[in-house]
Amino acid sequence: MKAAHFLMDESPKKKTLRQLDLMGFLEKSGYASVEELTTRFSVTSQTIRRDIADLAMQGRVRRHHGGVALTSPIDAQTYRQRRVERFTIKHRIARRVAELVPDGASVFLDAGSTCEAVAEALCERKELKVVTYSLRAAVILTDRTDFTIAVPGGFVKNVAGSVMGESMSEFIRRFRFDTAIIAVSGIDEDGAMGDDDQNEVSIVRTAIGQARSTLLATDSSKFYRTALVHLGNVTEVDDLVTDAKPEGALQHTLAASQVNLHIA
Amino acid sequence: MKAAHFLMDESPKKKTLRQLDLMGFLEKSGYASVEELTTRFSVTSQTIRRDIADLAMQGRVRRHHGGVALTSPIDAQTYRQRRVERFTIKHRIARRVAELVPDGASVFLDAGSTCEAVAEALCERKELKVVTYSLRAAVILTDRTDFTIAVPGGFVKNVAGSVMGESMSEFIRRFRFDTAIIAVSGIDEDGAMGDDDQNEVSIVRTAIGQARSTLLATDSSKFYRTALVHLGNVTEVDDLVTDAKPEGALQHTLAASQVNLHIA
DNA sequence: AATCATATGTTGAAAAACCGACATTTCAGC
DNA sequence: GCTGAAATGTCGGTTTTTCAACATATGATT
CATH class of the missing domain: 1.10.10.10 (Winged helix-like DNA-binding domain superfamily/Winged helix DNA-binding domain)
Incomplete structure (x- = not known):
């Protein structure tokens, strides 16, 4: 015992x-x-x-x-290193995601640091229509592009800089997306995706419902991690962009499904 | 000795x-x-x-x-830049504005570069409740404070990073403010305030209606400039924060009114 | 269900930090 | 040397933070 x-x-x-x-x-x-x-x-x-x-x-x-x-606060060097480190993983994924989005597409973009990286990468595209509830992503895009960008209204959740409100789903439902780009906190071995916030999950589910295709962007550290709130199953997504091929059970789950796996 | x-x-x-x-x-x-x-x-x-x-x-x-x-984890370059920025007119005004906002207040914050500077200065306060339609202001505040922040939903206007939508006024009307902090594009000699965007004016007017007091933050370059859309008269505001005392007719207009003039 | 371990909330008194008002020092300019 | 302004120190009362001890909740194990 x-x-x-x-x-x-x-x-x-x-x-x-x-x-x-x-x-x-x-x-x-x-x-x-x-x-x-x-x-x-x-x-x-x-x-x-x-x-x-x-x-x-x-x-x-x-x-x-x-x-x-x-303790050893932001030693300029380590800080830079960390930045670079994140650059490589998240930004590699982000660039790959951007490649899968055609010019002129209408896109839903999730909140979270990975999606902020995606926002940066999307700046290379042209004439996108983007709906996002991540304030940071919205600012990145407005600063650097002339895309059409929409954000829902509500209260801003401090940790993630995401917007939360009563009528989020209603807002999202007013749109149709070519692609919903989503991120998650964890993916179980049976392919169960989860996030840590009930509201975010609800928004993302709505967005997926409005989208012709769903694209999951997540780094491999999320594999085999269980998150609080169930979001759906990874077999529901059309494309999965990550930095390393999943091993074991999850690999089989994916192989048995229709998910296109992209390794950045 | x-x-x-x-x-x-x-x-x-x-x-x-x-x-x-x-x-x-x-x-x-x-x-x-x-x-x-x-x-x-x-x-x-x-x-x-x-x-x-x-x-x-x-x-x-x-x-x-x-x-x-x-204030920010340093990057030598940004630091130097910040240091210069700190002493610009806008930031001086912004600091003065922040001094006029008591801790715990609920405020409306306009969009525009001056208001972004105000957002930074407001970080020194505590437990504010802020409603703004400036995405940049919202991000500044969420990044650096734990205030309660709300933004209306809609499409993002690229140039200013402000949010625009059908039901903006409706959203604003759900709140009451201790102070509405506003900025304008121009103030005539007869005290007529104006902005360049019909929608923004409509939002700001609504906000003023919901506020116990109105605070106008504007640099002196706006004096004697006429803007496209009429917003109201400067005598309607309770406090005016600027960098230099207005001369001539405008000075008299102000003197004859109840406006508290603050020179930063 | 009973039990135990862990995580978190509550409370009240002690300690630390704050601020304003006033005293003291320093130093330049007369 | 005298004087005044700026910088610093001292003192007290106030506010904020801390800490320890105890109470409650949650969950796993038996």
């Missing part, structure tokens, strides 16, 4: 997840106040402090009165 | 020097606590706080309980 315990269990607990997320946030800004973090994660200051205490124990952050900072 | 000549190694302003040094230190570590800084510079915490207050006023650092952090 206990032997199996430390051999197998790799599933990240909530706490660990949040701490990981917290680190990600820190790496962007270098410093974060406890207050910011409490609202960002919707937990008590005490919980944040416990997270911080853990991370500080591991020497990964520096504690301060009122917040946390990175 | 004159004996302490070994302390006299400072030539220009001590204060300025230390602040410069402090910035240098910050750029390495991204964050520094007040305590660290007191020992590093051998001065009182109060002095450090005054330095910090100065720098924060200039928008060069973010204050936190216990210390300071850089």
Whole structure:
């Protein structure tokens, strides 16, 4: 009973997840106040402090009165390196995605960092019509292109910079897409795709329903990760763009389906 | 006592020097606590706080309980650029505007470059509720704060990064504002304010109607310029923040009204 | 169901940091 | 030397943060 315990269990607990997320946030800004973090994660200051205490124990952050900072904050070099690293993976995928989108197409674009990279890559196309609920993607596209771009209205979710509101699906339903470009938080071995936010899932499902074809863009770290909310099955998508071929069960699931696999 | 000549190694302003040094230190570590800084510079915490207050006023650092952090994780280039930007007219005006907005307020924020500068300055406030149809402003605020932010849905107007749609006014009408922060393209000598886009004017008018007070932020180049679409009269606004006192007729128009004039 | 472990929320008192007002120092210019 | 402005220090009262101890929830194991 206990032997199996430390051999197998790799599933990240909530706490660990949040701490990981917290680190990600820190790496962007270098410093974060406890207050910011409490609202960002919707937990008590005490919980944040416990997270911080853990991370500080591991020497990964520096504690301060009122917040946390990175220990070896954004050493210009590592920072650049990280950027480059992300550039290669996410941007390789993004470029591949952009190649699959014809000029003049009407596109739905999901939120999340991968989709922001896709937005950048889409700038190379011409005369696209894009609907997205990612503010950042919208800004990237308006700044660099003259595409027709639409965003739904609502409240902005801080973590992702995505828009959330009551009538999102209604808004999306007003459009038809040649392609829905989506991203997910995890894909199970049986091909179950999932995300961490119920609302986002609902939006994406609506978009898929309005689209002639669905394109899933995700890096291989998402394989075999289970996400909170079920979004659908990977066999429903028409194209899957990723950076490495999935191994094992997932590979078979895909092979047995109609999914076009693109390795960037 | 004159004996302490070994302390006299400072030539220009001590204060300025230390602040410069402090910035240098910050750029390495991204964050520094007040305590660290007191020992590093051998001065009182109060002095450090005054330095910090100065720098924060200039928008060069973010204050936190216990210390300071850089506003943005530095990229030498952007940093230099920011530094210049900080002292432009728009940013001076923006800072003044932010001072007039109390923590916790609900505000409407117009679109345009001045309002984007205001968005940056508003990051210093706390727990604001912001409704804006400027995508860029929305992104700035979501990236740097945990405010509640809402944007209306619609198509994005490329040049300005503002959102336009049928039901904009309806969306705006769902909110009440403590302050509507607006910008205009021109102000006539008789106080007539105008903008160049019929839709934007309609949105702004609606917002003003929902606001307890209206704050006009505009640089002095807008004085005596006539814009296409009439928006209202400057006497309707409660506060006018600008960079230079208007001369001539407009000055009298303002003096005869209830407008509070703030020169940044 | 009972039990245990883990994660999170709550509370109240102690500690730390803040701010304003005023005192003191420094130094340039008369 | 005297004076005034700028910079810094000191002091107290206030606000914010922290921490420890306890309570509650959730979930897995038996």
